[in-house]
Amino acid sequence: xxxxxxxxxxxxxxxxxxxxxxxxxxxxxxxxxxxxxxxxxxxxxxxxxxxxxxxxxxxxxxxxxxxxxxxxxxxxxxxxxxxxxxxxxxxxxxxxxxxxxxxxxxxxxxxxxxxxxxxxxxxxxxxxxxxxxxxxxxxxxxxxxxxxxxxxxxxxxxxxxxxxxxxxxxxxxxxxxxxxxxxxxxxxxxxxxxxxxxxxxxxxxxxxxxxxxxxxxxxxxxxxxxxxxxxxxxxxxxxxxxxxxxxxxxxxxxxxxxxxxxxxxxxxxxxxxxxxxxxxxxxxxxxxxxxxxxxxxxxxxxxxxxxxxxxxxxxxxxxxxxxxxxxxxxxxxxxxxxxxxxxxxxxxxxxxxxxxxxxxxxxxxxxxxxxxxxxxxxxxxxxxxxxxxxxxxxxxxxxxxxxxxxxxxxxxxxxxx
Amino acid sequence: xxxxxxxxxxxxxxxxxxxxxxxxxxxxxxxxxxxxxxxxxxxxxxxxxxxxxxxxxxxxxxxxxxxxxxxxxxxxxxxxxxxxxxxxxxxxxxxxxxxxxxxxxxxxxxxxxxxxxxxxxxxxxxxxxxxxxxxxxxxxxxxxxxxxxxxxxxxxxxxxxxxxxxxxxxxxxxxxxxxxxxxxxxxxxxxxxxxxxxxxxxxxxxxxxxxxxxxxxxxxxxxxxxxxxxxxxxxxxxxxxxxxxxxxxxxxxxxxxxxxxxxxxxxxxxxxxxxxxxxxxxxxxxxxxxxxxxxxxxxxxxxxxxxxxxxxxxxxxxxxxxxxxxxxxxxxxxxxxxxxxxxxxxxxxxxxxxxxxxxxxxxx
Numbered sequence: 001x002x003x004x005x006x007x008x009x010x011x012x013x014x015x016x017x018x019x020x021x022x023x024x025x026x027x028x029x030x031x032x033x034x035x036x037x038x039x040x041x042x043x044x045x046x047x048x049x050x051x052x053x054x055x056x057x058x059x060x061x062x063x064x065x066x067x068x069x070x071x072x073x074x075x076x077x078x079x080x081x082x083x084x085x086x087x088x089x090x091x092x093x094x095x096x097x098x099x100x101x102x103x104x105x106x107x108x109x110x111x112x113x114x115x116x117x118x119x120x121x122x123x124x125x126x127x128x129x130x131x132x133x134x135x136x137x138x139x140x141x142x143x144x145x146x147x148x149x150x151x152x153x154x155x156x157x158x159x160x161x162x163x164x165x166x167x168x169x170x171x172x173x174x175x176x177x178x179x180x181x182x183x184x185x186x187x188x189x190x191x192x193x194x195x196x197x198x199x200x201x202x203x204x205x206x207x208x209x210x211x212x213x214x215x216x217x218x219x220x221x222x223x224x225x226x227x228x229x230x231x232x233x234x235x236x237x238x239x240x241x242x243x244x245x246x247x248x249x250x251x252x253x254x255x256x257x258x259x260x261x262x263x264x265x266x267x268x269x270x271x272x273x274x275x276x277x278x279x280x281x282x283x284x285x286x287x288x289x290x291x292x293x294x295x296x297x298x299x300x301x302x303x304x305x306x307x308x309x310x311x312x313x314x315x316x317x318x319x320x321x322x323x324x325x326x327x328x329x330x331x332x333x334x335x336x337x338x339x340x341x342x343x344x345x346x347x348x349x350x351x352x353x354x355x356x357x358x359x360x361x362x363x364x365x366x367x368x369x370x371x372x373x374x375x376x377x378x379x380x381x382x383x384x385x386x387x388x389x390x391x392x393x394x395x396x397x398x399x400x401x402x403x404x405x406x407x408x409x410x411x412x413x414x415x416x417x
Numbered sequence: 418x419x420x421x422x423x424x425x426x427x428x429x430x431x432x433x434x435x436x437x438x439x440x441x442x443x444x445x446x447x448x449x450x451x452x453x454x455x456x457x458x459x460x461x462x463x464x465x466x467x468x469x470x471x472x473x474x475x476x477x478x479x480x481x482x483x484x485x486x487x488x489x490x491x492x493x494x495x496x497x498x499x500x501x502x503x504x505x506x507x508x509x510x511x512x513x514x515x516x517x518x519x520x521x522x523x524x525x526x527x528x529x530x531x532x533x534x535x536x537x538x539x540x541x542x543x544x545x546x547x548x549x550x551x552x553x554x555x556x557x558x559x560x561x562x563x564x565x566x567x568x569x570x571x572x573x574x575x576x577x578x579x580x581x582x583x584x585x586x587x588x589x590x591x592x593x594x595x596x597x598x599x600x601x602x603x604x605x606x607x608x609x610x611x612x613x614x615x616x617x618x619x620x621x622x623x624x625x626x627x628x629x630x631x632x633x634x635x636x637x638x639x640x641x642x643x644x645x646x647x648x649x650x651x652x653x654x655x656x657x658x659x660x661x662x663x664x665x666x667x668x669x670x671x672x673x674x675x676x677x678x679x680x681x682x683x684x685x686x687x688x689x690x691x692x693x694x695x696x697x698x699x700x701x702x703x704x705x706x707x708x709x710x711x712x713x714x715x716x717x718x719x720x721x722x723x724x725x726x727x728x729x730x731x732x733x734x735x736x737x738x739x740x741x742x743x744x745x746x747x748x749x750x751x752x753x754x755x756x757x758x759x760x761x762x763x764x765x766x767x768x769x770x771x772x773x774x775x776x777x778x779x780x781x
Contacts, residue, residue, distance in 0.1 A: 276776065276777065290773075290777065293766075293769075296769055296770060296773045297769050299772075299773050299776065300716070300720060300768070300769035300770075300772040300773055301720065301724075301769070303713075303717060303772055303776060304694075304698060304716070304717040304718075304720040304721045304724075304772070305694060305721065307698055307701070307713075307714070307717040307721075308693075308694030308695065308697045308698040308701075308717065308721050309694065309697075311697035311698055311700065311701040312693065312694070312697045314701075315420075315421065315697060315700070318420070318421050319421060322421060324421075329693040329697070332689075332690045332693060332694070335690065336690055336694070387679070387683070390679075390682070390683040390686040390687070391679070391682070391683075391686075393686040393689055393690070394676075394682035394683065394685060394686040395682075397686075397689060398662050398682075398685060398686065398689060399662070399666070400662065400665060400666065400676040400677070400682045400685065400686075401666070401673070401674050401676050401677035401682075402677070403677060403679060404673065404677060
């Protein structure tokens with residue numbers, strides 16, 4: 001359980017269980033009442049800018065309705081409830097396709113860290129409230145050209161400049177940076193010590209002089225990620241959120257804040273029902289595809305896999321409901337579901353044949369096989385590449401050794417480039 | 418539906434694992450592989466002594482009246498130990514047939530003795546390569562069974578068999594005593610499963626269900642046995658996962674533990690994923706017992722458990738290198754069991770079709 005969760009109201013397991021059911025009903029009631037304004041249908045065909053604007057309205061409405069900052073303390077506009085309450089709400093929210101995605105990173109990682117480590121509490125409070133209402137968005141500036149999976153290999157540097165710091169370098173793959181007001185950033189402040197030890201964590205004003213954001217168009221056509229350049233950007237020492245040289249630890253906390261989040265055993269691609277429909281509407285060599293053994297095998301295996309992931313998630317939620325810490329098996333979801341979605345999408349396009357060639361760059365990955373297929377690789381890389389997730393399972397859960405790392409213990413500036 | 422095991426259930430799980438760890442011996446199991454018609458009496462005595470034979474028998478018939486959840490936990494422990502006899506699963510199938518069939522007198526006659534472990538009961542549904550043929554060749558008429566049921570699990574030691582047969586008006590599930598029935602042993606790659614052909618030649622039998630009721634009951638019994646078997650497969654797969662992990666930590670090559678090589682550690686991490694998905698499905702299916710979701714959940718559990726155990730057997734041996742393929746190393750006990758359990762209660766192809774039928778039926 002994270003520190004933030006410790007601030008939530010403690011309650012006995014039985015009360016929690018009853019409370020959760022009532023909470024779910026309340027969440028469904030409210031979400032249902034606004035689904036016509038903000039849900040999947042309302043968003044259909046909107047440009048990213050219009051969808052984001054709708055998302056900001058949705059967040060304000062969510063705030064006013066008392067569903068914002070669910071597991072955050074009341075003094076920061078939160079509801080003071082448990083992580084489980086948050087998961088329950090987000091599961092319902094996701095089912096209706098609400099436009100909350102633009103704010104997911106902002107509220108999931110940078111803002112909680114700001115709450116925990118921000119120095120100027122009045123400033124922090126104002127930022128948190130604005131972020132909760134969708135008025136401001138925060139990004140997370142971690143990955144770089146030289147360090148993605150190997151985060152500690154990053155090269156962006158901050159040097160002492162009077163009573164503050166001067167920031168130079170480049171970040172990469174920063175989601176939604178083009179719409180962000182602030183960001184949290186990990187930079188190198190000492191290249192003469194081993195790589196993990198020379199990093200420091202700051203917040204940064206994305207509108208400050210010297211910050212340049214350039215969207216990167218991805219293979220599927222959308223541009224939600226960016227490269228961000230910093231040229232002599234001034235940072236006050238009050239923007240520092242870790243000890244000097246203690247940035248890696250804070251960055252790790254950021255990534256570990258919520259191990260269990262609202263998940264999708266379909267790997268954020270189409271529901272299996274859509275594949276069954278595709279199989280019912282197509283033929284293989286003149287016979288109905290749904291009667292083809294290869295197609296049936298794919299349906300059955302995917303169903304079994306998704307059912308298992310769903311059962312893991314349900315069990316984890318029950319454990320939390322009973323006041324227990326859920327097992328580490330929740331970490332399987334993204335690894336297993338996204339790569340399966342990739343292959344299933346290929347098979348669906350095969351079944352459609354020439355009809356599957358049509359491409360709508362605005363189609364949603366949960367509703368369209370081509371969109372699901374072309375965006376699947378992003379899912380297998382972002383938020384931990386498959387190979388890194390396998391390493392994490394092997395090392396953290398099974399206790400297997402770390403990989404051979406020639407840069408271990410070597411001062412950063414002496415690592416062969 | 419998904420459940421958290423309560424304290425009593427967890428106690429049964431850890432006790433069954435502890436007692437089997439203490440009493441099962443690899444060398445004894447290896448010895449059984451080259452003998453046809455012998456099972457591990459230590460395992461079966463333990464099952465009786467621990468009350469596992471009584472778990473699913475109703476209290477009215479001197480049993481404990483517990484369900485699939487607890488039986489599943491015991492089966493998981495049995496799977497981890499490559500149990501030396503198949504009777505827990507087969508006995509459970511016959512128990513359910515006696516509970517749900519239309520012959521209370523037979524239930525009263527047999528269930529207490531099965532609960533006490535005095536009677537070994539097996540299930541003979543399959544013919545050819547089909548686990549549940551639409552029109553079985555074994556015939557039932559005038560209270561007698563005629564024909565051959567091939568490679569029946571547990572047949573070589575059984576006293577009683579539940580038989581899927583063709584009656585005069587549709588299929589029947591019939592119960593036959595095997596005292597006078599000819600049994601032809603099958604020399605198999607997993608001999609403690611006691612596979613044998615049962616030759617019925619006018620064997621007296623009692624009908625438990627017929628027609629559509631028999632079909633529904635046979636489907637249900639098969640799904641229930643598949644869920645028990647899925648737990649056994651999960652137990653075996655999990656044991657192999659940790660055998661592989663432990664070996665990768667201790668065996669060194671090129672100056673480091675082989676578990677430090679990604680080709681090895683990722684293989685083991687993948688096994689972890691398969692095991693946890695299969696376990697979650699197995700627990701979920703057991704918790705769905707008696708609900709409309711059960712058939713689909715059983716198929717999910719069976720498919721993921723078979724995939725997990727087969728893959729774990731394949732990969733654990735591979736990670737061991739040469740020592741993995743020796744007789745004495747004993748990993749082939751799991752390799753054999755992974756395949757024998759994959760075939761008993763219906764193969765992957767059968768369950769894939771079952772699952773899709775259940776899925777499409779739901780949405781029809």
